[in-house]
Amino acid sequence: MNSSTPPPTPADGRPLRADARQNLEQILQVAQDVFADLGYKASIAEVARRSGLGMGTIYRHFPNKAVLVERIAIHVMQESLAQVRRALAAEPGSWGAFTRVVRHMVGLRSSQLFPVSRGRATESGPELVAIRTELLDALQELVTATQRAGVLRDDVNAFDIVLMLNSIPPRLPAEPDDTATADLADRFLGVLLDGLRAPGAEELSLPGPGRREIDQFFRTAHGL
Amino acid sequence: MNSSTPPPTPADGRPLRADARQNLEQILQVAQDVFADLGYKASIAEVARRSGLGMGTIYRHFPNKAVLVERIAIHVMQESLAQVRRALAAEPGSWGAFTRVVRHMVGLRSSQLFPVSRGRATESGPELVAIRTELLDALQELVTATQRAGVLRDDVNAFDIVLMLNSIPPRLPAEPDDTATADLADRFLGVLLDGLRAPGAEELSLPGPGRREIDQFFRTAHGL
Amino acid sequence: MNSSTPPPTPADGRPLRADARQNLEQILQVAQDVFADLGYKASIAEVARRSGLGMGTIYRHFPNKAVLVERIAIHVMQESLAQVRRALAAEPGSWGAFTRVVRHMVGLRSSQLFPVSRGRATESGPELVAIRTELLDALQELVTATQRAGVLRDDVNAFDIVLMLNSIPPRLPAEPDDTATADLADRFLGVLLDGLRAPGAEELSLPGPGRREIDQFFRTAHGL
Amino acid sequence: MNSSTPPPTPADGRPLRADARQNLEQILQVAQDVFADLGYKASIAEVARRSGLGMGTIYRHFPNKAVLVERIAIHVMQESLAQVRRALAAEPGSWGAFTRVVRHMVGLRSSQLFPVSRGRATESGPELVAIRTELLDALQELVTATQRAGVLRDDVNAFDIVLMLNSIPPRLPAEPDDTATADLADRFLGVLLDGLRAPGAEELSLPGPGRREIDQFFRTAHGL
């Protein structure tokens, strides 16, 4: 599915050298982990250290930290979008398809990354805005289909879902091999999914956020 | 209602001067707001500014930022504990009592504050450990009572609840007076509560965290 | 004459503490020297070192390096303006008054500081723009008066003068106590002054820069 | 016209390959422009970009930035020297010959480049020292001849001239096609030349720098 994603290239359009390409991909991978572990405040130096590269190399690929974070966000959303599309194509409306998508998105677990710079307005680049819109639209399609099938409660929308998923802490264990607490997030998700089944018992206070609220939300950068 | 809470005192046990006492309470209040608004990265200078005090005054009361955060946590937990105790005394087992407690805890909304220094081990002071234990114990009592009454799903425990509540983002609107997105958190909570009703449909993967996991979790300071 | 200059104060208008006030003045003084010696590229750390202060102290008084440079420029221009006004009041038109002003301005010798960030547009703050305009106007008055008296060549204007003075290197000796080369700048100035006497022999190519050219010049920050 | 200049060769004396030779010349040309435009702080990457070469190629020809700058200085001085020699051969002593030389040197306008690393001692290579001496000697010859002819003031010497010419800002316009301010430098030069005519009116303070002062000046690298 990634074959359609063009490889990252420098501004002038020429393809990167093989090793540089590899480095870029490693940086993205490592940075995603680092930010998921330490939060956005993690230093670039830490990313450099974990990837065995110099800081300068990171800055060669990304003009600044914000852009790096944005690239990760875009990357994650692309993967999520692909997943949603697959679900829509395969079995739209089924509870199984819905939960698979949701679990996948949680699994990407860079979610926690996205309370990026709370309180400070961050300009989102056009590419991020675009993929975000696409993802929300596709997800809303899935939500609607699942609601029509009568298995998802009617009073939530795609944005509610995104908000909830983003709130699930990515990874709990203190020590990497601690399996006991590793899947607390999974328990959380289970409860949440039950709460999402139709029909809901609790009455949700508001009619649900519309596009305007969503845009406003993203504009002031709690995340995504 | 706080008559049971002992007045804050300096280390050597003498009671504070009246104005100092007032300052301390104001700092706690303001800092709670500031951290909820700006996140833990908010500067002490900002707390000083908003409280109209000098930074020195803050440091007179709290040896460092971490301690200040801890005091807030303790303060929040004390209030939560009081609420839980009240619920236990009044009508243990009722769904209404349970939801009231839960809504109150979310309302304190300094929750988000507590992924304090993710990844870095933070020593919790004995007072925090004590109140945390007390709160978890009382909450577990409430959970058990509510489960016995058959209205709360059986496969969750107090720690699951705390984890979930802590994950709900405190306040969403971009602009202070924006009511449209203000209560997304409330929608989130509604869904969550529905998911917590008995009986759950989703099977939760693990037996639920025990005291050992809980301690381990807190020791590495994702929060609280 | 400086009694009219208000003391630098923090944003909220309260006067600075005595020691802070002293520090601020010392920073301005030292920074002026440092930039004159090393150019604009001199590091803030160097300014801190020479003034025996921490870097943070500098940043407490000036939000960033550009602002510090601008403050110095303003300061220098204020002093120059005072000098020009004095000359205008005392004996407008006399060659002696004119040269005194010129020598004074060269003596301030932060001139060299002002090819600040060549090629990069730097926004000048309103205060700088204001004093710059005032200075140029007053200087033009002096130029005109001196020209009317028939001792200054007719085909130059205030901006020409400023440009020339700014070009004189501030201080030549390598070693502080080297008096031999110390006053090469003075020789330069002497030649320049002779070139400025009426009537000029060389025909100057252009009609002389107007306000439009001047503004354009400053906008693209060769200096001042 | 450069037939007297030996072709640049690598350290071991072999002649360069044709393309390498071309590259070297292009680098010198481009670098001279770049430094004149952006100042010494211009990055090597910028030189590489403008010349369409890789940074590595530049470093193949010049071990470091300082050497590149030095080569430019040498190059400029060679051209100036040729000009001076021509003037001496054709019509020594005439004001026209003198001004032609002066205008030519200003026209090379890499002058501004040469306050290279102010305050920092820069070792000048032997080749630079040699050409500098040659140039100063030839220029002094011209100065003396012109003074003997009675048209150049007696109290200046070649070094004064160099210092003055080096101080004229190379190019003023903000935008490349702005002709209005383009020739302010020319006005400056006109005034300067008038100041240099015999006899001077202003008395120049010092006897004029001797060889010792000159060497000292250059040793501490204000320039050239």
Add this chain to the structure above:
DNA sequence: TATGAATGAGGTTTCATTCAT
């Protein structure tokens, strides 16, 4: 030989904390 990717020291800036007033 030419390229441009990688490096890392050094500069600017922020902020928790200390301490003179």
Add this chain to the structure above:
DNA sequence: AATGAATGAAACCTCATTCAT
């Protein structure tokens, strides 16, 4: 006891220089 000025470590980012391709 309160204040806020000073400190300096640590973050971000740039760029001269090296080196694998």
